[in-house]
Amino acid sequence: YLAPRSGATGLQKLVISAADLHEGEAKFFEYGGSSAVLIKTKGGEMVALSAVCTHLGCIVQWVKEQQHFLCPCHGGQFAIDGTVLAGPPPKPLARIPVTVTGGNITIG
Ligand code: FES
Numbered sequence: 001y002l003a004p005r006s007g008a009t010g011l012q013k014l015v016i017s018a019a020d021l022h023e024g025e026a027k028f029f030e031y032g033g034s035s036a037v038l039i040k041t042k043g044g045e046m047v048a049l050s051a052v053c054t055h056l057g058c059i060v061q062w063v064k065e066q067q068h069f070l071c072p073c074h075g076g077q078f079a080i081d082g083t084v085l086a087g088p089p090p091k092p093l094a095r096i097p098v099t100v101t102g103g104n105i106t107i108g
Contacts, residue, residue: 013108018100021046026062031108035059036096038107039080042067048096048107049082055089069093 014029016038021027026039028051035051039062051059051069058073068085069078076087083092099106 013106015104015106018046018103018105021105024064024067026064028059028062029107031096036107037062037069038098038105041080046098046100046105047081048098049078050094050096052093053089054084054091054093055087060093 014031021038021040023040023042023044026037028035028037030036031050037049037051037060039047039049041047053060053071053073053076055071055074055076058071060069060071060076060078063070067080071077071087071089074088076089077085078089078093079085081092082095096107
């Protein structure tokens, strides 16, 4: 889990250092009281998503080898942009805005 740089809890915005995340990797963190994930794509783009499966609410896992998400509960699969690839989830994972300024990534 990523720790917010500012000490306050309950903030919607989270700022982390871009150097903390490598291409193809995902980091899970708390966002707005639930689980979320930040991915750096192999092209270097930052994507933040809710990690809560849209089927029945399990927390999805990042499958680094395949660059997609897998839900451990019923096998739902989501692409790196949150779209549904397979399984029962009815909707994409919710996107969270990401801004990259200099070396910092601001989520939310
Ligand atoms: Fe994720 Fe059912 S809760 S596939």
